[in-house]
Amino acid sequence: xxxxxxxxxxxxxxxxxxxxxxxxxxxxxxxxxxAFYRVIxxxxxxxxxxxxxxxRSQLMQGVAKVETVLRQHLNPTKVNLASFGxxxxxxxxxxxxxxxxxxxxxxxxxxxxxxxxxxxxxxxxSPQMG
Amino acid sequence: xxxxxxxxxxxxxxxxxxxxxxxxxxxxxxxxxxAFYRVIxxxxxxxxxxxxxxxRSQLMQGVAKVETVLRQHLNPTKVNLASFGxxxxxxxxxxxxxxxxxxxxxxxxxxxxxxxxxxxxxxxxSPQMG
Numbered sequence: 001x002x003x004x005x006x007x008x009x010x011x012x013x014x015x016x017x018x019x020x021x022x023x024x025x026x027x028x029x030x031x032x033x034x035a036f037y038r039v040i041x042x043x044x045x046x047x048x049x050x051x052x053x054x055x056r057s058q059l060m061q062g063v064a065k066v067e068t069v070l071r072q073h074l075n076p077t078k079v080n081l082a083s084f085g086x087x088x089x090x091x092x093x094x095x096x097x098x099x100x101x102x103x104x105x106x107x108x109x110x111x112x113x114x115x116x117x118x119x120x121x122x123x124x125x126s127p128q129m130g
Numbered sequence: 131x132x133x134x135x136x137x138x139x140x141x142x143x144x145x146x147x148x149x150x151x152x153x154x155x156x157x158x159x160x161x162x163x164x165a166f167y168r169v170i171x172x173x174x175x176x177x178x179x180x181x182x183x184x185x186r187s188q189l190m191q192g193v194a195k196v197e198t199v200l201r202q203h204l205n206p207t208k209v210n211l212a213s214f215g216x217x218x219x220x221x222x223x224x225x226x227x228x229x230x231x232x233x234x235x236x237x238x239x240x241x242x243x244x245x246x247x248x249x250x251x252x253x254x255x256s257p258q259m260g
Contacts, residue, residue: 082212106216
């Protein structure tokens, strides 16, 4: 896929939270998962191991930072991490705070929905998060 | 969850491919995904960021090694990486070689099945892999 055809080359890919020279962090607009972030490598590469080890490590430090902040602020039941890129083969990591009451728990959020959940954001976010 | 109640403390968690002091690599028995591996941290911790940075890096070097071998031998359409631990909260990474003809493509393997596939192993593995 050329750079001009890739949506993560053309757009931020979500609400921009942080932009660094080599990567960015965005919040994904997902009503069921208000604590769903992506760490996106700015350059267009498909696979994690396309990166040299130093860049790979820098990307994972970004993922670790997001996971750490989610754990500190939201105390999730679990954090889920994933890098697929099957439909958008531009290297990015999903970082999702999971709760034992959420719509897919204990399945991955890409699995079968387990229950209806109303207003997950109000249950998920503590007051100081706005 | 105590160590004695955890299946990844009690068992290898798949066909053992490699055992290192801090981690192991197993092949998962999945008829649809014969190139499905897990990199499992030997000690019982739940979250990736429970590990100190050096251990976290060592674990990801294991994941990178598996991804690299899968790419070299199988030339997959994509490699999928994920760490959930919702049901077994013992730190482990899924490493799955994906192909554009496989049962869930382009969905994650935890998503909705897209098609019936017969004998995926014979299409996936090159002769030198046995």
